[in-house]
Amino acid sequence: MGRPTARVASGKALLPAILAISLLLPLLIAGTALAADLSLSSKTYGLAYEREMAGGQKNRYAPLYEYLSTDATNLGGKPLSFHFYGWGRVDLDTDSGSGSTSGEVGSLYMEYLHPQGNAQAKLGRFFLTEGAAMEMLDGAFVKATTPVGLGVSLYGGIPVEYSILNNTSGGDSLFGGRVFFVRPGFVEIGASYLKENGSFQEGKDRELVGGDLWLRVAPPVELTARATYNQSVSEMASQRYAVRIVPGATFDISAGYESYTYKGLFQPALNPAFVSPSVDTDDKVQTIFGIVDWAFVPGWTLEVAGKNIRHDKSDPGDANRGEVGVRYTYNDKKDVAGLSAAFVSADQAENEYQEYRGFASYSPSKLRLTLDALTQQYKQEINGKKNQYQVVATAGYQLLAALHLSGNLTYTQSPNFQEDLAGLIRVTYDFAMSTGGKK
C-alpha cells in the first residue's frame, strides 16, 4: 500500500479558516462562559520588498501574513485548556514562496493539567519535547509522577512533517515514552524511547533510545546530560554533556562537550541538504563549548561564548568560533542596547568570517523606536563579494491597550543582493480576559 506523501494542508483554505477562528472563537467561548482565562493574539505582517537578482532582473514582492494564537485555560472552572496557533500567507504581487498562498496549523489541542504531580494529558496537534522527542504530532500525550518520584510519559500519533526530499515522505506513525525519576532540587534522570514508522535513509524506520540527566551536585553547580542512540542504523545520534555554575542572580557560566554523527542524527532527514551527496554521511562533529553571562554592574551584562568544532573529515575541516558582547538594560527594563563581535577561524578559508552588531531601543511612553545594524566580513569572496551590511530601523506606537502598530525598514547589501530594500507593517492585537500573562 502506498504511503501518504503529502501532509501539507492547502494554504488557500488556511487563511480564511484562521481568520474565522480568530473572530468566532472568543465570541463562542465568552458567550458560553466556558473560559475563565482567555487570551487571543493576532499578528498581521504586510511586507513589501524589491530585489535585484543576478543579471539585473528586479522582482517586487508583497506577501501578507496573519499569525493567530488563542489560549483558553480553566475551561468551565476545571484544569482544562484549549490552544490554537496557526498562520497563513497571501501574496499581493510576485509569488514569494511556493505558490501565492501558504499556511499551517502549528497547534490545535486540548490539555488537562492535574493540580498535583505535574500529571497532564494532551490531545490534538502539539509541539512535544520529551526525552528523545522533539516533534510536531497529531496525537495524544500523557505524563504523571508518582509519590516516590518515579514517573512515566507516553505519546503516540501521526508525525507532522514536510518532505522536500524526492522519493522520501514523512513517517506514518510515531509513538514513544519516557520513564524518569525525580528528587526535588537534586536530580532528574530519564530514559526514553521513540519509534517512527516510515521509510527513511536506507529504507528504515526511525528508532531512538535516549537518556537525560539533570543533577545538582552542590547548590551552585549542576550537571546536565542527554544522549540519543539511533537503533535503526546502530549509531550514536547525538550527545551533550555540560556543567553549569549559577552562584547567584548575576553570574552564570557553563562549559561542555557535544557531538553527533551525520549517519545517526540525519537518518530520518526529509531535506536533501542533510543527505548524500550534499553531506558526507560518514562525518562526525565534536564540539567543546563555554559560555559566560555576567551582570557585572546593575543594568550591564557581559556575554562571552566560544566553541571549538572538530570534524572527522578534512572537508569541511575544523573551526573555532568566539563571541563577546555587552548589553545595557535601561528605562525600567523596557529598553536594551547592545554591542557584539564574533569571529570564526577555520581550517578552510571559505569558512572564516567576522561579524559585528549593534542595536538599541528607545521607548518613551507609547512610542517605540529601534535600530539594529549588522555587518559580516568574509575571508573568501562569496559571489564576488567579501562583506554584507544590514540596517533595520523600526518605529511603533501603542494605539490602544491591546493594539500596537509598528513598521520596519530594512536595507541590505550582500553577496546575494546588490541592494535589497524591504518594508514591513506589523499590526499586533493582544486580547486577554485573565489574571496572568503570556509572553
Add this chain to the structure above:
Amino acid sequence: MMHRSHAVKILGAALLALMFGCSAVSQTPSVPPKHPENLPQGRVDCLECHENVSTGALKPYATFRHSRVFINSHGTYARQSQNLCTSCHAPAFCQTCHAGKEELKPNVKMGDRPDRMAPHRGDYLVTHQIDGRLDPGSCYRCHGNKSDSRCKQCHR
C-alpha cells in the same frame, strides 16, 4: 497510515497512564497552567520573586534564570519539563522558531525586538553556507524534516 498494532499499543499506554493519573499521582503541586502575574518584557529572572526550589518543576528557580547560558541550553530543560515553559510561554512562543514550514525568519517577525536572540539575522542565505558546513546539526533541529520548499531551490 497508522498500523493497528500501534494504535492498540497507544491505547493501552494511554489507559496505563490514566491509571497512574487517577491512583498514584504525586501530591506535589503542579506547575500552574498560567503564571499568576503578568510578566515584564525581556529576559526574566525567577529569583526576583521566587526562592529555592520550584514545587512544580522540582528544580531550583536559579536554573531557569533566562541568561545567555540558559537560552543556549533551553532544549535540555524543555525535554524534561515542557509544562514549566508553557506556564509562562504560550505554544506560539516556541513555534516562533520551532515551526513546521515557517517562511518568515524569527528576526523579521520580531524586528522591533533586537534584544531577543532571534536566529538568522542579516542575509542569512549567505551565512548559512558557512554555518551549515561547520555545524549542520544546529540547522537540522529545525530544518531537517520540517522544511520550507524554498530550500529545494538549491538543495536538490
